[in-house]
Amino acid sequence: MNPLDFxxxxxxxxxxxxxxxxxxxxxxxxxCGVVGTHVVLRGMSFIGDAxxxxxxxxxxxxxxxxxxxxLGGTAAGVLTAVFVAIFSQNRRLKEDSIIGVFFVAxxxxxxxxxSQAPGYxxxxxxxxxxxxxxIPDSDLYVVAGTGLxxxxxxxxxxxxxxxxxLDRESARAMGVKVFWLDLIxxxxxxLAVVISVQTIGNILVLALLITPAATAxxxxxxxxxxxxxxxxxxxxxALIGLYLSWSWDLPTGGTIVLVLTAVFxxxxxxxxxxxxxxxxxxxxxxxxxxxPKTAHFEEFEE
Amino acid sequence: MSVSDPGLDVRGLSVELGGRPVLTGVDLAVEPGELVGxxxxxxxxxxxxxxxxxGLLPPAAGxxxxxxxxxxxxxxxxxxxxxxxxxAFDFPxxxxxxxxxxxxxxxxxxxxxxxxxxxxxxxxxxxxxxxxLADRPIGQISGGQRQRVLVARALAxxxxxxxxxxxxxxxxLPTQxxxxxxxxxxxxxxRxxxxxxxxxxxxxxxxxxxxxxxxxxxxxxxxxxxxxxxEPWMATFAVGPGSALLRMLKAV
Numbered sequence: 022m023n024p025l026d027f028x029x030x031x032x033x034x035x036x037x038x039x040x041x042x043x044x045x046x047x048x049x050x051x052x053c054g055v056v057g058t059h060v061v062l063r064g065m066s067f068i069g070d071a072x073x074x075x076x077x078x079x080x081x082x083x084x085x086x087x088x089x090x091x092l093g094g095t096a097a098g099v100l101t102a103v104f105v106a107i108f109s110q111n112r113r114l115k116e117d118s119i120i121g122v123f124f125v126a127x128x129x130x131x132x133x134x135x136s137q138a139p140g141y142x143x144x145x146x147x148x149x150x151x152x153x154x155x156i157p158d159s160d161l162y163v164v165a166g167t168g169l170x171x172x173x174x175x176x177x178x179x180x181x182x183x184x185x186x187l188d189r190e191s192a193r194a195m196g197v198k199v200f201w202l203d204l205i206x207x208x209x210x211x212l213a214v215v216i217s218v219q220t221i222g223n224i225l226v227l228a229l230l231i232t233p234a235a236t237a238x239x240x241x242x243x244x245x246x247x248x249x250x251x252x253x254x255x256x257x258x259a260l261i262g263l264y265l266s267w268s269w270d271l272p273t274g275g276t277i278v279l280v281l282t283a284v285f286x287x288x289x290x291x292x293x294x295x296x297x298x299x300x301x302x303x304x305x306x307x308x309x310x311x312x313p314k315t316a317h318f319e320e321f322e323e
Numbered sequence: 324m325s326v327s328d329p330g331l332d333v334r335g336l337s338v339e340l341g342g343r344p345v346l347t348g349v350d351l352a353v354e355p356g357e358l359v360g361x362x363x364x365x366x367x368x369x370x371x372x373x374x375x376x377x378g379l380l381p382p383a384a385g386x387x388x389x390x391x392x393x394x395x396x397x398x399x400x401x402x403x404x405x406x407x408x409x410x411a412f413d414f415p416x417x418x419x420x421x422x423x424x425x426x427x428x429x430x431x432x433x434x435x436x437x438x439x440x441x442x443x444x445x446x447x448x449x450x451x452x453x454x455x456l457a458d459r460p461i462g463q464i465s466g467g468q469r470q471r472v473l474v475a476r477a478l479a480x481x482x483x484x485x486x487x488x489x490x491x492x493x494x495x496l497p498t499q500x501x502x503x504x505x506x507x508x509x510x511x512x513x514r515x516x517x518x519x520x521x522x523x524x525x526x527x528x529x530x531x532x533x534x535x536x537x538x539x540x541x542x543x544x545x546x547x548x549x550x551x552x553x554e555p556w557m558a559t560f561a562v563g564p565g566s567a568l569l570r571m572l573k574a575v
Contacts (some may be wrong), residue, residue, distance in 0.1 A: 184424040187416070187421060194393075242462065248417055
């Protein structure tokens with residue numbers, strides 16, 4: 022299918038679900054791209070994965086009771102965070118083990134809850150792998166409103182998040198409320214995940230959070246640029262992924278993630294400064310490998 | 324030195340970690356204009372003392388006064404330079420913006436840096452002679468430059484007390500000398516400067532006063548006085564009379 026046919030389908034009133042799915046996919050990819058910048062730079066990909074799983078029981082309960090999915094998912098995500106924070110007080114276990122215990126437990130709870138719903142297998146598949154059909158109009162507004170809220174909060178607290186990412190201890194010493202800001206960041210990640218689950222699914226949503234930001238990191242050393250590049254990469258990949266999945270009748274979530282991965286690999290090989298090709302070009306044709314970039318090597322600059 | 328004096332005043336400070344006493348009855352004063360080196364073996368409580376001074380650990384007993392006021396995070400004019408490996412130098416940010424994060428606590432949420440704040444940042448960069456590299460990403464500067472960026476971040480607050488946690492660790496000797504000269508200058512300009520180090524030689528050469536710490540302050544004095552008396556060194560570091568440490572003291 023050529024892009025013009027895709028455009029025609031987008032405008033076809035009989036296929037009204039398609040532009041809605043596109044809007045939700047692109048909006049959630051943009052929001053996840055910006056939030057994901059913090060997730061990637063703090064090295065908290067595991068926490069991102071945990072959040073993605075932790076929202077599931079909330080979505081399941083909301084689904085079974087026909088409640089609000091965003092509210093349900095957020096409540097479950099935050100509740101799991103509180104459990105992790107409390108149980109981490111026991112110094113015998115590291116936090117990552119506690120997270121490992123609770124996010125799988127949350128996911129298991131979600132599976133048990135959703136099994137109580139009629140048409141269980143279909144709705145489980147829809148939650149796990151996403152679906153582009155059946156997005157109500159109200160979801161468009163919920164996703165847009167939640168996304169704007171997340172972006173506004175990230176913008177307002179940018180200075181604090183950067184300070185904590187650089188050095189938690191000094192941030193505490195300066196009187197920055199590290200615990201509360203960690204909790205806020207966790208809630209923002211949760212919200213970004215919840216609004217993305219609809220189209221891309223619970224299992225693959227981690228890719229929207231991590232891959233665009235990781236790709237942007239390969240391309241730049243400037244935070245502001247990274248926070249613009251990541252949502253741009255995420256949004257474009259969502260558009261291309263939906264187009265490809267619609268053309269060839271492929272699963273939407275999976276296709277979007279594969280497009281994201283392709284862009285990541287492209288950046289890894291071709292990034293202007295850090296990419297493999299750029300490094301190979303800097304190397305003298307038959308010379309030895311460049312010296313490893315150690316502290317000693319860098320001392321020459323002083 | 325009375326409580327109302329500026330500088331740093333630690334009195335009878337005891338700190339417990341997990342119910343276990345780490346510091347007991349620490350008395351330590353650093354006056355404005357003074358550079359004090361805090362020496363002690365691993366596990367002596369040096370970092371714990373710094374964290375207690377910063378207000379990050381509650382004292383079980385005793386008090387900490389910074390510039391005459393009780394220490395409290397964000398409220399006292401205190402600059403903190405952490406160990407280099409505690410700082411994420413792989414973060415994509417320029418030198419000047421990294422230094423500006425030193426003002427985050429003072430400004431509080433939702434407020435942006437004003438003209439006066441950027442001026443303080445520029446002054447701090449000038450002071451450590453890093454102004455020319457202001458726009459360089461922090462991942463692309465040397466170890467010595469990284470240490471100076473951390474000092475500049477602490478100076479952006481215009482603190483009257485400066486704490487440095489092992490600033491010489493991992494530095495080659497010329498870089499250590501440059502940094503030691505910088506710290507001495509910062510003290511002479513009227514700040515109370517306290518640094519921890521494992522480098523006894525550097526500390527004896529550059530500090531105005533040495534404090535030997537092992538759970539509490541074993542001894543304090545000028546490098547000349549302390550170097551002549553092996554007893555407190557043997558007590559602090561738990562070494563015998565034949566130790567290389569004592570031979571080094573005689574050489575200084």
